[in-house]
Amino acid sequence: MSVLLETTAGDIVIDLAYNEFQLEAYNFLKLCKCNYYKYQKIVKNGDEINFGDPIIGFKERNDQLVYETSINGLLDVSEETTLVPKLIKTTSKNSDNSTGETGLEKGSIAFKVIKQDGIDLIGSKVVLKLVSCLYPAKELAYFGNVPRQYWEVLDKFMQLDDKMEIRVKNILIIRDPFPDPEGFQQFDVPLPIGDVELPSELIEKHQAKSKMSLLKSEIENQELALEIIGDIPSSTIKPLKTVLFVCKLNAMTNAKDLAQIFSRFGQIISVEIVRDKDTGRSLGYGFIEFDSEGAVELAYSNMEGVIIDDKKIHVDFSQSVSKLASQWTCGKNK
Incomplete structure (x- = not known):
């Protein structure tokens, strides 16, 4: 877990x-x-x-x-x-x-x-x-x-x-084996735009500007704060039941390899491997989206612990509303 x-x-x-x-x-x-x-x-x-x-x-x-x-x-x-x-x-x-x-x-x-x-x-x-x-x-x-x-x-x-x-x-x-307690709820958390600490060089630049450009600078600061937090999906988005999470991947394994291996369980919509935004290196985990829940269940029951490129992988059902963090670059069927 x-x-x-x-x-x-x-x-x-x-x-x-x-x-x-x-x-x-x-x-x-x-x-x-x-x-x-x-x-x-x-x-x-x-x-x-x-x-x-x-x-x-x-x-x-x-x-x-x-x-x-x-x-x-x-x-x-x-x-x-x-x-x-x-x-x-x-x-x-x-x-x-x-x-x-x-x-x-x-x-x-x-x-x-x-x-x-x-x-x-x-x-x-x-x-x-x-x-x-x-x-x-x-x-x-x-x-x-x-x-x-x-x-x-x-x-x-x-x-x-x-x-x-x-x-x-x-x-x-990745997996929650515990039932939710009575009275459990998910909170709708506001973006802390006004509370994000901006870089000191930006603050100094802001203070040096004239009053005429104050409003424009405030807008820029808010935009930067949003960029620090990242692009946030709507809280109304629900988890995808057709997505399989896979991790402990070899850094050399690519999305095309995974698509070929997992295609025997059903039609694949997309394969995404999460990569470091700076180096492009695989972080060792990703997501496989099938066209049906049945295909996901079949892949889950057959692929746990299977060795791919000399690495024993782990698969599980995704319980997140977000398949990827927006700041990472992804290999999609590549």
């Missing part, structure tokens, strides 16, 4: 250890699915990145005026009700960690732990480690990791300035 976190600085694939840490995995998946993390600011702090506070860098967000909550605090919420943050207990395996320090591998993701009356609780604040390190055992509740084949993007994050503006663009849930 995996989650694809699309950010303005690169895409992060996260594998969830949901068999061992069910409460943490459930909480993270439902927070992702309800759009809690959407457009949130990602804060880089040395060798880690943090997100999960919907208020940081998001004054325009009026639907979730809390600094932290679990999914339980977001159930049965309406315009007439006041959102009350609620925390949940960690799994016993996380709570039983010994005192002192524990080793966290590069790519580990965990919730920040809050202690109340001797009980370890979690909400929504997440830490993702960019390097292997020791960490106080009682401060984090581990629940997943970034696979080694995707560590390149962690290295890219490590090189970024801590003050760089980074936002969550979208989250793709």
Whole structure:
């Protein structure tokens, strides 16, 4: 079970250890699915990145005026009700960690732990480690990791300035084994245009302009803010049931190869491999769109774990409204 976190600085694939840490995995998946993390600011702090506070860098967000909550605090919420943050207990395996320090591998993701009356609780604040390190055992509740084949993007994050503006663009849930709780809903998150921190050189340029050009400059700033966030699809778009997600691809595998291999299961509408916008290099995952749900199910049941170009691939049903992040270039039947 995996989650694809699309950010303005690169895409992060996260594998969830949901068999061992069910409460943490459930909480993270439902927070992702309800759009809690959407457009949130990602804060880089040395060798880690943090997100999960919907208020940081998001004054325009009026639907979730809390600094932290679990999914339980977001159930049965309406315009007439006041959102009350609620925390949940960690799994016993996380709570039983010994005192002192524990080793966290590069790519580990965990919730920040809050202690109340001797009980370890979690909400929504997440830490993702960019390097292997020791960490106080009682401060984090581990629940997943970034696979080694995707560590390149962690290295890219490590090189970024801590003050760089980074936002969550979208989250793709590859598979959610947990039923939605009663009262679950998806939030319509506004674009944080007024809250995006623009580059310092643009601000200086803006301040140097005369009053006559002030309005034009404001428009340019808003356009740049939209460009930072990216092109966002409508919230009314529904997931495509005819799309199959495929990952762990060999970097040499192209869309034409996949189209030929998967065509035996039905007519293919399109094949898209996600590529880095700067280098054009394959990021190791993509999407195959068939003409029918039956073809998708047939491909899913036959292609899991199949070796293509010396790599054992993983396939699953796509549960996202977005097949691709708009900033990536795609190989379509090429």
